[in-house]
Amino acid sequence: MAPALHEKSRDSGLSGTPRAFRRPLSRAEGRQAGLAALRAQISRIESAGRGLARRPVLPLGLSALDEALPGGGLPLAALHEIEGERAEWDDGVTLGFCLALLARLRRLSSDNQSVPPKHVLWISRWGDLYPPALVALGLDPGRFIMVRAKAEPDLLWAMEEGLRCNRLAAVVGEVEGLDRLAGRRLQLAAEASLENGAGVTAFALHRRFRPRRRGRDASAALSRWRVTAARSNDIEDATFIGRPRWRLDLLRCRGAAPGSWQVEWDNAACGFSLAPALRDGSLATGPLAARPRTIQTQASAGPGAEAELIDFRQAV
Amino acid sequence: MNAAAAGAGLTPGLPLAEARALLPGVTTAPHEAEADAQAIARLAAWCGRYSPWTAPCSTAEGSGRGPGGGAGVLLDVSGCCHLFGGEAALLEDLQARLTDLGYTNRLAMADTIGAAWAMARFAASPAHPCVVVMPGSQRAAIACLPPAALRLPDAAVEVMDRLGLRRIEDLYALSPSVMTPRFGPLAARRLAQALGEEAEALSPRRPPPAHLLRRIFAEPISAPDDIARALDDLLPRLCRELALAGRGARQLDFTAYRSDGSFQSLSVGTSRASRDAKHLRRLFTEKLAQIDPGFGIEVMTLAAARSDPLGARQMNFPVPPPPQQQPPQQQNDAEEEAPAPAVVTAQPINSAAGAEDIPDLVDRLGSRLGLAAVRRPSPRESHLPERAFVLASVEGEGGEEKPGEDMQDEGWRKTPHPNLRPLRLLPRPEPVEAVSLLPDHPPARFRWRRMLHEVVQAEGPERLLGEWWQNDSILGNPAPNVLAGDDPIAGDAEPRDYFRVEDADGRRYWLYRSAGQWFLHGLFG
Numbered sequence: 001m002a003p004a005l006h007e008k009s010r011d012s013g014l015s016g017t018p019r020a021f022r023r024p025l026s027r028a029e030g031r032q033a034g035l036a037a038l039r040a041q042i043s044r045i046e047s048a049g050r051g052l053a054r055r056p057v058l059p060l061g062l063s064a065l066d067e068a069l070p071g072g073g074l075p076l077a078a079l080h081e082i083e084g085e086r087a088e089w090d091d092g093v094t095l096g097f098c099l100a101l102l103a104r105l106r107r108l109s110s111d112n113q114s115v116p117p118k119h120v121l122w123i124s125r126w127g128d129l130y131p132p133a134l135v136a137l138g139l140d141p142g143r144f145i146m147v148r149a150k151a152e153p154d155l156l157w158a159m160e161e162g163l164r165c166n167r168l169a170a171v172v173g174e175v176e177g178l179d180r181l182a183g184r185r186l187q188l189a190a191e192a193s194l195e196n197g198a199g200v201t202a203f204a205l206h207r208r209f210r211p212r213r214r215g216r217d218a219s220a221a222l223s224r225w226r227v228t229a230a231r232s233n234d235i236e237d238a239t240f241i242g243r244p245r246w247r248l249d250l251l252r253c254r255g256a257a258p259g260s261w262q263v264e265w266d267n268a269a270c271g272f273s274l275a276p277a278l279r280d281g282s283l284a285t286g287p288l289a290a291r292p293r294t295i296q297t298q299a300s301a302g303p304g305a306e307a308e309l310i311d312f313r314q315a316v
Numbered sequence: 317m318n319a320a321a322a323g324a325g326l327t328p329g330l331p332l333a334e335a336r337a338l339l340p341g342v343t344t345a346p347h348e349a350e351a352d353a354q355a356i357a358r359l360a361a362w363c364g365r366y367s368p369w370t371a372p373c374s375t376a377e378g379s380g381r382g383p384g385g386g387a388g389v390l391l392d393v394s395g396c397c398h399l400f401g402g403e404a405a406l407l408e409d410l411q412a413r414l415t416d417l418g419y420t421n422r423l424a425m426a427d428t429i430g431a432a433w434a435m436a437r438f439a440a441s442p443a444h445p446c447v448v449v450m451p452g453s454q455r456a457a458i459a460c461l462p463p464a465a466l467r468l469p470d471a472a473v474e475v476m477d478r479l480g481l482r483r484i485e486d487l488y489a490l491s492p493s494v495m496t497p498r499f500g501p502l503a504a505r506r507l508a509q510a511l512g513e514e515a516e517a518l519s520p521r522r523p524p525p526a527h528l529l530r531r532i533f534a535e536p537i538s539a540p541d542d543i544a545r546a547l548d549d550l551l552p553r554l555c556r557e558l559a560l561a562g563r564g565a566r567q568l569d570f571t572a573y574r575s576d577g578s579f580q581s582l583s584v585g586t587s588r589a590s591r592d593a594k595h596l597r598r599l600f601t602e603k604l605a606q607i608d609p610g611f612g613i614e615v616m617t618l619a620a621a622r623s624d625p626l627g628a629r630q631m632n633f634p635v636p637p638p639p640q641q642q643p644p645q646q647q648n649d650a651e652e653e654a655p656a657p658a659v660v661t662a663q664p665i666n667s668a669a670g671a672e673d674i675p676d677l678v679d680r681l682g683s684r685l686g687l688a689a690v691r692r693p694s695p696r697e698s699h700l701p702e703r704a705f706v707l708a709s710v711e712g713e714g715g716e717e718k719p720g721e722d723m724q725d726e727g728w729r730k731t732p733h734p735n736l737r738p739l740r741l742l743p744r745p746e747p748v749e750a751v752s753l754l755p756d757h758p759p760a761r762f763r764w765r766r767m768l769h770e771v772v773q774a775e776g777p778e779r780l781l782g783e784w785w786q787n788d789s790i791l792g793n794p795a796p797n798v799l800a801g802d803d804p805i806a807g808d809a810e811p812r813d814y815f816r817v818e819d820a821d822g823r824r825y826w827l828y829r830s831a832g833q834w835f836l837h838g839l840f841g
Contacts, residue, residue: 132737
């Protein structure tokens, strides 16, 4: 019952509009207010009895992203899917985004000194994650438990087992594919982890290229991201490589509209910033970029990103 | 038979009437083979103080008569001698202790079981009870001994004696094809074993598990539920027994004996000692389905095959949550609030009802995937990327961690240039076709996995040389690594010039050139 209603509200694409706009309500905006009330009601129904009324979130530190996500950040204790554009060549890029999220998560929990740092369970069939590079992101490789699974069912089983252990911060599985049933199981296990702990977040890193088809997009995961590499050589005098730049496509997210952003990740600051291509409104690539909402959000984060970028150039 | 009897001329195998004639006052006792075997097994266990690898050597081996007749104990003391101050010192110590215990003893140490057996029985004398054969010299040492020293049956020794082969060195010249038809197949083998030409394994005395429980069924069972119930019955009892002994299990063996006489064993290991029945039961959950009851199971045993000391543990006191920091699940009834962003509430670990430790998780994962598949990266001081870490076992990681401590392993802080290292390191560098405009310049374009990449930005080179202090050049032969494949890279010890490059799509790669050939070694985020 609830999911169907939910889908509808999502398809209207009107959530996540910045609250900064204060004009007399037009007809469309009146509809929007009504929808927002309905959505709040639905989320209350959905969360009834499952302790999800106050789902913890992970603020990504970039207002454009956080405003577009339900509850002001990436919901924790949930399953998130991350995929690349071309799996084989984008393995590094999807991994970079996933590690960036883990680094944010680590920073969020390190603010609280009373909690011992938690572990991350990393389950893979390939095992090509390079632990020393984690140091650059401020992650402690010693807190990663690397599991090498031989087959896909083992991998999914290990992910589910990991979600039951509340001493973990996150479970990352490098999956080949996630069918509806497996996704549902993982999502439920992640939600259940809230009941006796701070919740364990699951990330499914897709490592096989899947043709884009509408019918297969159905998944029980709370959100799905596509990460694409973006060129970072538009700084004319850059002689060597700086921060990575990605285009993030939020393909689907429960309780939020899809969106597209071009961001840069800074290891030292442990934060995202909007890439300059967005600042002057010249972003015309990407399937979802033409939505008006992205243009609005970029305007709100303009000056900060500019200043940061100039700093970066001087440092280089 | 004691020394006095031997002095009067009595020998083993002598008829009793003759013995009485030689020594009228002889007292006799019936021979108890069983008791002898038990005594020698006890002695072998006692010898565990010198080496864990001990085995009783039965009297049945070799001829029953003469000097070869005595029973013995074999000790594999490889790597143990230095603990006692050398080989001779170890033997002297053992000799003194055995004499104190009242045993007449002869000791020998050699490279092979056969040579030690021969020297102890035929070369050692009451005046020199300890013989040490220098490594590699067993051929010369046993040359003068009689063939009976080769642990051969009486018949073979008798034939050799008749043929005039009085010393082992006479056999050196004979080929196995000559010996086998005349003395039986054992002779050539024993000789080869004594000389170290053929391997001979010691089958060590294995101590029975100290904690073993047995369940016998009135009727053979076969239903999976019944098997599970039997385990549920045995496991808490075993845990109570372990608790009384102050130990925790590291390995449990669950054996099902079928009615047709065969048996099947399941074994689970834990990463740290545990006697938590619930936890151990979960480890078996994955494996119980593997039991094939066949025609029915009659007996089941559950044994703690390995156990470690585990003291009594203080149960955690429940910590009442502070009033302003309520766990989220207690706020369900506040439904008039719209779902607002909640900060992650930090919970004291002790208050979590189903708190589960990392080792428990590792055990559960290990029980299905194998404990070798669950690893923790550990730093290694090396500038070579593929050698900069090892995957260690997660064992021994306790729950006692200082809050807020990060990077507990100092080595990670010393990682060279973590910013310049790729997030993914390919298990082995993949050769790519690359074109660079000038020598020593980064490539202008390269082809990797059928796709042409146009390089728009590059950074480098970073030159890495082999570790000259290692014997084999590491660049050509990377260390075996569980995560990375352990095949050596084809190539030589040429230095590698690494470049970070970005292609026209913005993807970033780690390429290196070695001996004019380009390789792709990693992917950046």
